[in-house]
Amino acid sequence: MPLKRDLDFLTSGSRGWAENYSDEGELFIRITNLTRGSIGLDLTDIQRVAVPDGAEGSRTKVRSGDVLFSITAYLGSVAVVPDALESAYVSQHVALARFHQLRLTSKWVGFVALSVVGQAWFGMKSYGGTKIQLSLDDVRDLPTPVAPVDEQRAIAAFLDRETAKIDELVAEQRRLMELLKEKRQAVISHAVMKGLNPDAPMKPSGIEWLGEVPAHWEFNRIANVFREVGEPGTAELPILSVSIHHGVSDKEIAEDELERKVTRSDDRSKYKQVSPGDLVYNMMRAWQGGFGTVTVMGMVSPAYVVARPLKMVKTAYIEHLLRTPQAIEQMRRHSRGVTDFRLRLYWDEFKNIRVALPPIEETTAICAKISELEERFSAMSAESAESIRLLQERRTALISAAVTGQIDVRALSPTKAMEATT
Structure with a gap:
């Protein structure tokens, strides 16, 4: 009814x-x-x-x-x-x-x-x-x-118990995903700040946020590694986006898929051209890790800073370094603004930040190791996400079966009731 x-x-x-x-x-x-x-x-x-x-x-x-x-x-x-x-x-x-x-x-x-x-x-x-x-x-x-009222109460009590168990399993998987995320960041941070060789001799960096680094690494200001560029884009190039989660996209993102509050201008001449190997960052979100490495020809918002390498350097390594929690705090300190959501990191401030750089062969090895680790962590996270999806499907199936009379929960143990929905 x-x-x-x-x-x-x-x-x-x-x-x-x-x-x-x-x-x-x-x-x-x-x-x-x-x-x-x-x-x-x-x-x-x-x-x-x-x-x-x-x-x-x-x-x-x-x-x-x-x-x-x-x-x-x-x-x-x-x-x-x-x-x-x-x-x-x-x-x-x-x-x-x-x-x-x-x-x-x-x-x-x-x-x-x-x-x-x-x-x-x-x-x-x-x-x-x-x-x-x-x-x-x-x-x-x-x-x-419509079931008899007393039976409604009995079924609701049963579903309260069983859905609570499923919810706890879902919560465990979500906690696992958070732990994987934290572990991933910790492993990456250690790789870009300490290297891959645990036995390498260390030395003080003299840079507070870096601490000790391998003794053979060199120090440089960003200005000695990159230069700011502002070449105008062209109509045929895709507009790329910079995400605090995924870096620079490798294709133009549809309007309805853009992050909240991101808008585009119809005048493409205002955009900046970028080339593979460029480092791009969002001035307003640098303090949240809004950095990325360009992998394809394209153009980005005029609100972004485009930095091009001055010498042989693995830009992806710099991106990983600048996304560490320690580096992000430096971005915040060097940004200007009254409140967090008004902070802007200008090139004149960014270029004076000092970093430690391994030899190019080592940075390549570090980036390869990080890619391998990210694939592994992504696979484990995907497994947890799939487990959550299946648990939620089971939850819906159990509820549906109970309220439509496909199972009689009065006559079934909880285990058999769950099995009846599969």
Whole structure:
């Protein structure tokens, strides 16, 4: 039956409350607080709001047992309001459903929304282009399997237990991915700052952020290794992007794939031409590791600095060095600006930073070793990501099977119930 047959009422939050954000106000539940794939409510990143006077505020105040639906972006996200939640209100992008609880229990509705039944319904009913959304009528009409109320409670309790176990396995895989990321950075940092030979004699670098380096390495200012260039681009060259995660792209990135807040000018004559081996950095994101090595002919934003090698040097090695946490802190110190997001690293500051350089043969070996390590870490991270995907699929399958009657959880042990979904 549709949800509306057991609804007490359904509403969405008021508009314009963003103007009333206040550290001293009430909890303000947004779509980001509705966790995807779970009926839990995430209050770790909660906004507060000064509630307007009158009925407009009171009608959107949540109670224990209310079911909250995202009606724009993150469609299919749902949460059941827990007991003992302090005074809280919903935003305009969250639908608040309150039930008579005569035929439908709150957790049952939440799990139905997460099942293939709910996900298919919301996907079919969503509308809009770049900003997809649902109407309140779409929520009211959600087709809902109806089991006896006592059985709904039993199934919900079963799913609470079993999805919690799956969630813990997912959390373990995510922790593993974070550890792999940290390990990768530590290994790379050691390679570019200490070399590959653990028995190499060391010497003080005299550069605070570098510490001791192999005794045969030489020191140089960036200005003695690179020169700034600003050659104009040409229409046929691809516009390359610099990412703090992936360096310089090797092809033009589609507009809808660009990082947030990145825009392009229609006038390509404003862009700077780059050649393989150039070092490029984003002046506004150098303090976050926004460096990259160019591998193909192209052009980059006029807001980027392009540095071309003056002598035989492995630019990829310099990129790895400048992405270390120690070097990034130096980029911050040499950048100008009032706040972090206004910091800019100009060439006149960057060129005076001193680095330690191994012989070219050694830098080539270090870069080759880093490439080998990155492939290995990427493969392990991909395995964890695939494990997460499979666990999430299993979670959805278990929920769907339970709420549509494909398995009778009353007669199955947890292990057999899980096996029934495979």
